[in-house]
Amino acid sequence: MTTDLETLQKAAGATFESEDGDRPVPDSFGNDGEAIAAARNGVALCDRRHWGRLQLSGDDKLRFLHNQSTNDFQRLQPGRGCETVFVTSTARTIDLVSAYVTETAVLLLVSPNRRQKMLQWLDRYIFPADKVELSDLTETTGMFSLIGPEADRLLKQWDIAAPQTDGSHAIVAIDGTEVRLCRGSGVGLPGYTLICEGDRSASLWQSLTEAGAVPMGDRAWERLRVEQGRPASDRELTDDYNPLEAGLWQTISFDKGCYIGQETIARLNTYKGVKQQLWGVRLDRRVEPETPVTVGEDKVGKLTSCTVGDTGAFGLAYIRTKAGGEGLSVRVGEAQGEIVAVPFLTRGYPTQTSGDAAE
Missing domain, CATH: 2.40.30.160 (Elongation Factor Tu (Ef-tu); domain 3)
Structure with missing residues (x-):
């Protein structure tokens, strides 16, 4: 999966100057200015596979997360989500996390350098009586951000009725690839977060770039993050x-x-x-x-x-x-x-x- 995706990305001009563990992502496609402009005025596509994807399942999953972080999970129904912060007992921040409730589980998107810490933190508070199971889906899934005001127009090429409420999400199909499409780009600009099976990552990337999304590297993402103010x-x-x-x-x-x-x-x-x-x-x-x-x-x-x-x-x-x-x-x-x-x-x-x- 990674080799196929990286082959496509290198063919598009990607360089891999920086790495995050064993999941390197493109540092740049040599088009940082174009990618920033696309994110603000068109549509850009950023590979975020190095972000952690953790899953909590079991009957007590919502109650557990409700007691462990700052937002209200008890109100969330399947198809909805929220941003929440995990903090210490003295309210010092551990990570800002995006959470998506499905019919059977809650998917948590965590920062690349917080994946192991979050796994250990969550596991620490799961007691034998809790009906909660924790798993790490990072290695078996792919994740992208589709950023920009033209994201909806691009998705309409596949007759997708995209979620329109912040935090909402749905399963859609893009050229035969099943994708969890989540409202929100991750940097406070219009757009979506897309999660798919890992072996479909290359196919999804190719479909989106051929449809007109401009590839964006991690360096341009970092610039957007700072300019938008995402901590x-x-x-x-x-x-x-x-x-x-x-x-x-x-x-x-x-x-x-x-x-x-x-x-x-x-x-x-x-x-x-x-x-x-x-x-x-x-x-x-x-x-x-x-x-x-x-x-x-x-x-x-x-x-x-x-x-x-x-x-x-x-x-x-x-x-x-x-x-x-x-x-x-x-x-x-x-x-x-x-x-x-x-x-x-x-x-x-x-x-x-x-x-x-x-x-």
Whole structure:
């Protein structure tokens, strides 16, 4: 499966400069600018087979996930899904996960560098009395993102009535390949996530690119991720931050009852105790992540990601709430910057747009 898919991708100009474990994906097709433009104005196709695909089955699967993560699983029916965050007992982030409920199981899409940790974390909390079975489908399935406003038009070539509600999903057929088509591209732009049997990955890739989808490498995906503001594990999602600080309010249910980390999250929300928040930052030059963000002589935050696009450098940074938010002028190393809002992130209560640096 992998060889056939990689052969097709290399024929289209793919280079495999970076690897993630034993599941390398194209770093670039030599068309990063074209792929970004397609994702924003047309339709692009990105190989995400290196992301983890875990499955929970058994009668207690929804109750189990309801108690283990931030979103409300008890309300979900087959064909629906949500984004949720797994956190520690002190509400520190482990991973941002997309979950899809089927008739018999729940499929979890986890970050590439969190697959083993999530397997171990979930297994740790499955007790003998629980009717829950955990399995790893990563090696036997393929996964792609179809990104852009023209995704629906492309899918209509196969008479597909695509899911239109965020998180919804359905089984469809594309040139004879059975695909789970999930609403949402993964980067906050219009589109879909497609999951198929591994031995059908090459056929699905070929069908979609022949229909007009522009191949996108992981380097362009990373640029989109930063520009859209999707936080990533080991960057914005670490033991240093909680989901409220990370701008993931849309993944949290505040009235569903107890779950791991719930007390801390509820207290932060009730007492407006979010001391730092994730923002976009427009920069006049590229800066290395981990560089401090300052206002005058005061350190007010830290850069976590940075990319360079057609309009210049852009990053993500945690900024102290008391220092301000959108519109704040900052310095990041040798670069001048301005704090800006990004589409992927949400906030639960108003934040300052200017002010003095936090003490």
